[in-house]
Amino acid sequence: xxxxxxxxxxxxxxxxxxxxxxxxxxxFDGIEWKxxxxxxxxxxxxxxxxxxxxxxxxxxxxxxxxxxxxxxDPAILSVVRQADCHFFDFFETYLGALEAILQQxxxxxxxxxxxxxxxxxxFRRIAAxxxxxxxxxxxxxxxxxxxDVILVGVSRSGKTPVCVYLALxxxxxxxxxxxxxxxxxxxxxxxxxxxxxxxxxxxxxxAERLHAIREERYPGSRYASLPECQRELEWQNQLYxxxxxxxxxxxxxxxxxxxxxxxxxxxxxxxxxGAS
Amino acid sequence: xxxxxxxxxxxxxxxxxxxxxxxxxxxFDGIEWKxxxxxxxxxxxxxxxxxxxxxxxxxxxxxxxxxxxxxxDPAILSVVRQADCHFFDFFETYLGALEAILQQxxxxxxxxxxxxxxxxxxFRRIAAxxxxxxxxxxxxxxxxxxxDVILVGVSRSGKTPVCVYLALxxxxxxxxxxxxxxxxxxxxxxxxxxxxxxxxxxxxxxAERLHAIREERYPGSRYASLPECQRELEWQNQLYxxxxxxxxxxxxxxxxxxxxxxxxxxxxxxxxxGAS
Numbered sequence: 056x057x058x059x060x061x062x063x064x065x066x067x068x069x070x071x072x073x074x075x076x077x078x079x080x081x082x083f084d085g086i087e088w089k090x091x092x093x094x095x096x097x098x099x100x101x102x103x104x105x106x107x108x109x110x111x112x113x114x115x116x117x118x119x120x121x122x123x124x125x126x127x128d129p130a131i132l133s134v135v136r137q138a139d140c141h142f143f144d145f146f147e148t149y150l151g152a153l154e155a156i157l158q159q160x161x162x163x164x165x166x167x168x169x170x171x172x173x174x175x176x177x178f179r180r181i182a183a184x185x186x187x188x189x190x191x192x193x194x195x196x197x198x199x200x201x202x203d204v205i206l207v208g209v210s211r212s213g214k215t216p217v218c219v220y221l222a223l224x225x226x227x228x229x230x231x232x233x234x235x236x237x238x239x240x241x242x243x244x245x246x247x248x249x250x251x252x253x254x255x256x257x258x259x260x261x262a263e264r265l266h267a268i269r270e271e272r273y274p275g276s277r278y279a280s281l282p283e284c285q286r287e288l289e290w291q292n293q294l295y296x297x298x299x300x301x302x303x304x305x306x307x308x309x310x311x312x313x314x315x316x317x318x319x320x321x322x323x324x325x326x327x328x329g330a331s
Numbered sequence: 332x333x334x335x336x337x338x339x340x341x342x343x344x345x346x347x348x349x350x351x352x353x354x355x356x357x358x359f360d361g362i363e364w365k366x367x368x369x370x371x372x373x374x375x376x377x378x379x380x381x382x383x384x385x386x387x388x389x390x391x392x393x394x395x396x397x398x399x400x401x402x403x404d405p406a407i408l409s410v411v412r413q414a415d416c417h418f419f420d421f422f423e424t425y426l427g428a429l430e431a432i433l434q435q436x437x438x439x440x441x442x443x444x445x446x447x448x449x450x451x452x453x454f455r456r457i458a459a460x461x462x463x464x465x466x467x468x469x470x471x472x473x474x475x476x477x478x479d480v481i482l483v484g485v486s487r488s489g490k491t492p493v494c495v496y497l498a499l500x501x502x503x504x505x506x507x508x509x510x511x512x513x514x515x516x517x518x519x520x521x522x523x524x525x526x527x528x529x530x531x532x533x534x535x536x537x538a539e540r541l542h543a544i545r546e547e548r549y550p551g552s553r554y555a556s557l558p559e560c561q562r563e564l565e566w567q568n569q570l571y572x573x574x575x576x577x578x579x580x581x582x583x584x585x586x587x588x589x590x591x592x593x594x595x596x597x598x599x600x601x602x603x604x605g606a607s
Contacts, residue, residue: 167357
């Protein structure tokens with residue numbers, strides 16, 4: 056497998072350059088990327104050092120590195136553009152076209168996309184994260200009533216990471232309710248959820264995957280055994296059907312995909328903090 | 332303020348289209364964007380519905396909406412390209428150039444960037460999130476020893492959201508240690524931290540901001556009073572100096588910026604799950 060350097064350059068966090076850059080690179084197989092993340096590139100001195108790193112990589116690898124940039128400062132840009140590289144300017148490509156369409160100049164001020172712009176949304180986001188942490192066990196009925204959405208599912212079905220992601224990325228108050236052995240003795244909605252049906256969203260997964268995840272933590276236990284996983288999932292999936300609870304099979308999909316699906320299935324507002 | 336529709340179209344989560352799209356839009360002032368997020372756009376039928384929405388917005392607003400797309404499916408692309416809009420294709424713009432440079436065709440398979448590609452990294456990420464949740468109080472000495480980084484600071488200095496973000500986005504095991512009133516009686520490193528000096532990273536903020544944050548929660552308390560905030564921060568900042576603990580002033584910067592700075596100051600590996 057060939058190795059090749061790629062540089063992500065940004066005035067600030069580098070999140071935008073990384074997100075698009077990685078998305079593009081995943082479309083090319085068979086190349087081992089040596090990734091260099093240069094955030095807070097805010098002086099021509101630092102830029103000169105980066106140029107030297109790029110040129111060194113070009114010599115060592117015998118080919119020009121890729122450079123993905125969201126730099127906005129013209130002085131810094133003019134330094135790094137002198138490097139021996141293939142330069143992709145993710146902002147310049149579009150800002151000119153957008154200026155023409157919108158008939159106004161762009162501000163070209165760094166740090167607007169991942170900076171702290173609104174105090175209110177900051178407090179809301181922090182509150183959502185704290186909420187996800189505090190209501191992780193799902194036992195607090197008062198907390199459940201405050202939720203925007205309540206994720207339900209058997210133990211280790213992946214509710215917690217999704218709640219945390221929904222809070223952090225979207226400011227959604229996401230609670231989580233794990234079905235207990237007691238719940239599974241009856242074919243009814245667990246009592247704390249009965250008045251909150253319209254907030255429920257179910258997670259499910261294959262018995263094999265649940266078994267593998269539980270085995271990681273409690274190897275050889277009855278709890279982790281395949282028959283027990285099958286039994287719990289059967290009860291759970293029947294509940295989803297009986298009470299018409301929307302659900303998603305999470306086997307083989309990522310936290311990002313599960314979260315995007317939940318937003319897609321509900322009418323929750325998307326406030327993408329990572330990108331606004 | 333004029334209102335204008337913008338559509339984010341994606342085969343999968345829409346994270347890449349939103350991230351770059353929002354970064355670009357933040358560079359234009361005075362426009363109120365009406366945002367339409369269309370994720371999992373995976374059939375020509377759905378595409379036809381989107382075309383109708385775009386055309387309706389064009390008529391209602393008297394101007395063509397912006398469309399930011401990371402769609403890869405040629406059949407779906409050809410449907411949506413018929414809409415009355417300004418179309419920005421974030422992938423097509425670069426994939427052709429990259430194919431020429433890398434001398435190989437791109438895979439053009441959706442869902443690679445935010446999908447679940449590696450089982451090992453999935454478990455690592457889940458473990459990091461669980462770790463951040465479990466070690467949120469910082470009292471467990473065993474857990475502190477396992478940390479990649481330990482964020483320290485006075486109560487409400489913003490350690491928890493940063494720990495959760497580092498875990499979720501980068502798979503970093505980030506612990507958090509809040510300085511206690513007892514700690515602040517002496518000019519020494521708190522005992523649980525003494526053997527872990529090289530893992531410490533400090534957060535600080537202005538006394539005014541800390542006061543405002545604490546007032547949100549415990550209005551009128553001594554804990555939230557400005558003099559108390561000043562006293563605690565003075566003790567803390569002196570500690571950072573005395574023990575040469577790297578630190579960052581978080582006043583007015585976002586969770587993303589704080590996290591990127593911490594990664595920048597330490598040699599922690601960046602594994603951007605949101606984008607790889």
